[in-house]
Amino acid sequence: MGCPVTTRVWIDGLVHEPEAAVVSVFDRGFLYGDSVFETLRTYGGRAFALLEHLQRLERSAAKVFIELPVSLEVLGAEIEAAVAATGNQESYVRVIVTRGSGPLGLDTGFVAHPLRAIIVGRLEPPPPEAYDRGIAVVTYRTQRVSEATEAAGTKVGNYLVAVLAMRSARAEGASEALIVDGGGNVVEGATSNVFAVREGRLVTPPEEVGILAGITRWFVLGVARDLGIEVELRPLPASELIGADEVFISSSIRELLPVVRVDSEPVGAGRPGPMTLRLRQAFREKVRGVMGLEV
Numbered sequence: 001m002g003c004p005v006t007t008r009v010w011i012d013g014l015v016h017e018p019e020a021a022v023v024s025v026f027d028r029g030f031l032y033g034d035s036v037f038e039t040l041r042t043y044g045g046r047a048f049a050l051l052e053h054l055q056r057l058e059r060s061a062a063k064v065f066i067e068l069p070v071s072l073e074v075l076g077a078e079i080e081a082a083v084a085a086t087g088n089q090e091s092y093v094r095v096i097v098t099r100g101s102g103p104l105g106l107d108t109g110f111v112a113h114p115l116r117a118i119i120v121g122r123l124e125p126p127p128p129e130a131y132d133r134g135i136a137v138v139t140y141r142t143q144r145v146s147e148a149t150e151a152a153g154t155k156v157g158n159y160l161v162a163v164l165a166m167r168s169a170r171a172e173g174a175s176e177a178l179i180v181d182g183g184g185n186v187v188e189g190a191t192s193n194v195f196a197v198r199e200g201r202l203v204t205p206p207e208e209v210g211i212l213a214g215i216t217r218w219f220v221l222g223v224a225r226d227l228g229i230e231v232e233l234r235p236l237p238a239s240e241l242i243g244a245d246e247v248f249i250s251s252s253i254r255e256l257l258p259v260v261r262v263d264s265e266p267v268g269a270g271r272p273g274p275m276t277l278r279l280r281q282a283f284r285e286k287v288r289g290v291m292g293l294e295v
Contacts, residue, residue, distance in 0.1 A: 006086045007121040010078060012069070015085065027115060029098030032106070033158030036060040037096040040215075040252050041123055043291045047083055047093060048252075049215045050076055056215065057095060060154035066099050069114045082120045090123040092253060096157070126175075126254055131280070134260030134272045135175040137249070139186065139238050140165040142179060152210040162190040176249055178238070178262070185209065185235040189249050192257075193217040196236060197246035197275045206233040216250040216283075223282040229275070246273030248280075256280040 009021035029035035038053045047053075054072045061068050068075070075095070083091050095118050102111035126135075142161055165177035169190070177190045186194055187205055193214045196203045202224050207213045224231050241247055245268045247259040256279055258272035288294065 006088065007119070008082055008086050009120075010082050010118040012116055013078060015082070021117075023098075023115060023117070024101045026101040026103070027098050028100060028102065028108075028111065029096065029115070029157050031104070033156065033160075034064075034066075034108075035096055035098035035157035036064060036066060037094060037155055037157060040093045040095075042083055042088075042091045042093070043287055044293050045083070045088075045090065046291060047079055048287060048291060049219075050079065052215050052218070053095070056155065057097065060156065061097060063154050064156060065108070066097060066114055068097060069116050075116065078116075079118055082118045086120045086122075088120070088122050091120050092123045094119040098157070123253070126257060130175070130257060131272070134258035136173065136261035136264070137176045137178050137189070137247075137259050138169050138172050138174045138263055139180045139241075140168055140177040140190070141181075153207060153212060155212055165190040172264075174261075175257075176259075178241075180238045181209070183235070184237055184239070186238050186241065187211055189251075192249035192251040192254065194236070194259075195220070195248050195250065196241060196244040197273060198240070198244050200275075201230045201232050202275070202279075203232045203234065203236055203240075203244075205236050209235060214250060214252070216252050216255065219286060220250050220256065220279060220283060223286050224279060227278065227282055229279075241267065244268065246276050248272075248276045256283055 007018050009016045009018055011021060023030060036057060038057045040047055040053045054076055058068060058072060079093060098115045099108060100111045100114045165179060169177040176192060178194055179187045181187050187209055188194055188211045205211050221231055241262045242265045247267045249257050249259060258276045260267055260270050
């Protein structure tokens with residue numbers, strides 16, 4: 001018998017079974033997507049890059065004028081306790097802070113206090129064959145709700161653009177949608193950052209174009225530089241993806257995932273490329289070193 005696999009939800013510091021975890025229908029996160037969140041995972045049963053995720057949550061909240069209800073230290077301790085309480089071998093963690101509940105209407109002046117929720121469940125990464133064979137993606141021309149506002153680059157709860165993008169991807173048999181802006185440049189994935197390899201250089205869009213700068217992206221850039229790989233932070237035209245030698249996406253849950261088809265067209269040799277594999281191995285070694293796990 002293995003360890004029990006459980007899901008737990010903490011709301012404002014109190015633990016609930018999933019079916020008993022409820023928030024008010026007047027909560028602004030529910031009504032308007034008026035919230036910020038973070039997604040992270042564990043390695044060896046411990047949350048990876050917890051401080052970095054919490055600091056990004058704090059920055060996101062500040063940009064949309066949501067006051068965190070507790071300190072980062074308290075929130076971090078709650079996350080660690082929630083992870084430990086599940087009994088999962090490895091866990092997925094979603095941390096959400098909403099502006100709170102109040103009367104209907106957009107005026108935030110009558111909101112009582114922010115609400116915080118922590119959802120911990122079993123980690124379900126992509127299957128091994130996704131890494132061995134690579135995945136297909138589609139491009140999706142749109143603009144994120146947050147791009148033209150003060151919320152640009154923040155992880156806000158209004159994810160309708162990403163939902164519609166992923167719906168389009170699934171309809172075409174793809175695993176991810178790459179968001180393309182009005183200028184024809186790939187900004188990021190619906191739930192990932194995107195990288196291309198061209199003539200030995202690693203290319204990824206810069207933060208200035210309004211991407212959500214992923215924590216995994218930050219680690220990937222670091223290990224690339226450690227390996228002596230030249231990095232270009234610049235706009236990435238969608239047309240360059242087909243002609244790239246390699247393409248991959250990154251996220252906390254998926255780590256580095258090779259892309260072998262874009263809009264049904266093969267990328268490079270149509271299989272995961274050597275730089276992608278090298279970076280993924282270096283990233284995993286970096287993670288294990290940071291977490292104090294055996295390499």
